[in-house]
Amino acid sequence: MAYAQALQALGDPTRRSVLEHLRDGPRAVGEIAAQLPVSRPAVSQHLRVLKEAGLVTERQDGTRRLYRVDPDGLAGLREYLDGFWEEALASFKAAAEAEERRKK
Amino acid sequence: MTTMTTEAIKKQIRVDANPETAFDVFTSRIGDWWPLEHYSVFGREATVAFEGDRIVERSPSGEETVWGEVLDFEVAGRVRFTWHPGREAGDEPTEVEVTFASDGNGTLVTLVHGGWDRLSEERRAGRVDYDNGWPLVLERYAALSK
Numbered sequence: 001m002a003y004a005q006a007l008q009a010l011g012d013p014t015r016r017s018v019l020e021h022l023r024d025g026p027r028a029v030g031e032i033a034a035q036l037p038v039s040r041p042a043v044s045q046h047l048r049v050l051k052e053a054g055l056v057t058e059r060q061d062g063t064r065r066l067y068r069v070d071p072d073g074l075a076g077l078r079e080y081l082d083g084f085w086e087e088a089l090a091s092f093k094a095a096a097e098a099e100e101r102r103k104k
Numbered sequence: 105m106t107t108m109t110t111e112a113i114k115k116q117i118r119v120d121a122n123p124e125t126a127f128d129v130f131t132s133r134i135g136d137w138w139p140l141e142h143y144s145v146f147g148r149e150a151t152v153a154f155e156g157d158r159i160v161e162r163s164p165s166g167e168e169t170v171w172g173e174v175l176d177f178e179v180a181g182r183v184r185f186t187w188h189p190g191r192e193a194g195d196e197p198t199e200v201e202v203t204f205a206s207d208g209n210g211t212l213v214t215l216v217h218g219g220w221d222r223l224s225e226e227r228r229a230g231r232v233d234y235d236n237g238w239p240l241v242l243e244r245y246a247a248l249s250k
Contacts, residue, residue, distance in 0.1 A: 082113055085215055087139055089117045092213075095137035096129040100121035 009053035014038055015046045019055060019069065026061075026068040112218030119211045123180045123204040126211040130202060131183055134159070145169045145189065159185060172200070180204060187217065 009015060014036070021032045029047065033040040047067050050056040054073035058065055119126050129137065131154050141148035146163035153160060157174040169189070176184040184201040198219035205212045 081217070082115075084143060085113060085115045085217060087142065088137075089115055089213065089215060091137045091139050092130055093117055093119045095133065096119045096121040096126045096211075099129050099133075100125050103125065 009049050009055060012046070012049075014042070015050060018043060018046045019050060022056065022067060022069045026059075026066040028064045028066055032067075112216050114217075115215045117213050117215075118207060119213055120209065121211060122209075123206050123211045126213060127180045127183070127204045130204075130213075131177075161189075175199070176201075187219075 017036055018032055021027055021035060029040055029043050032047075033043045036043065038046075047056060047058070051058060051067075055070055056067050056073075057070045058067050060066075121129070135151050135153050138144075138152050140150050140152065140161075144150045144152070145161055146167060146169070149164045151162050152171070153162075154174065157177075159171040159174070160168055161171060162168045171189040172185040172187045174183065174185045176182060182201065182203045184199065187198045187200045198217060201216045201218075203214045205214070
């Protein structure tokens with residue numbers, strides 16, 4: 001159920017902004033904080049939540065710690081979307097068939 | 105990898121109803137079957153409907169949010185709409201196309217949810233480093249999912 005955690009992590013608008021800043025490539029905490037009206041510790045906290053949700057990975061680059069989007073986490077969300085349409089269509093099928101029976 | 109993650113989602117289901125009924129239930133009666141308790145901006149008490157050329161969700165207290173705009177509407181054949189639940193219109197929408205094809209006594213319904221490629225193409229035009237469109241998609245579904 002990784003996607004549930006991921007979706008929850010993305011429920012916070014600031015966290016979405018943080019993730020958005022990683023779309024262009026790996027970034028350090030300070031670089032992200034410089035572009036947001038949020039403190040550096042707050043950005044670190046958001047990154048931790050995103051990392052636990054599997055959406056972000058970190059690596060050491062010399063003296064800097066760089067964060068980037070984790071494509072595997074995103075693949076999980078694609079599966080989620082797939083399931084989303086499956087559920088919606090199953091529900092639609094039941095409604096359409098009930099209507100067809102009603103008409104007969 | 106990018107092409108894998110951005111290719112359209114395609115779903116097919118066979119329905120024991122003729123295309124006219126299937127199309128009508130999908131569009132005119134979306135509020136009867138859409139799983140609002142799981143997928144809505146306002147929760148299980150909300151309603152959703154095709155209203156003119158828009159798909160609109162309304163809360164019991166009268167708030168509204170537009171999920172998408174209808175692009176094609178061919179009765180008993182095909183409906184195509186932009187898809188941006190939880191986001192403002194025009195904010196890089198994806199697209200959904202649903203076709204209804206007669207199949208014996210029933211209808212073969214095909215749903216294609218695409219437009220991710222376009223999103224990342226647009227992004228690539230300005231930013232070369234990272235072209236995965238999924239974060240955007242996720243934000244959208246985060247807003248939609250309860």
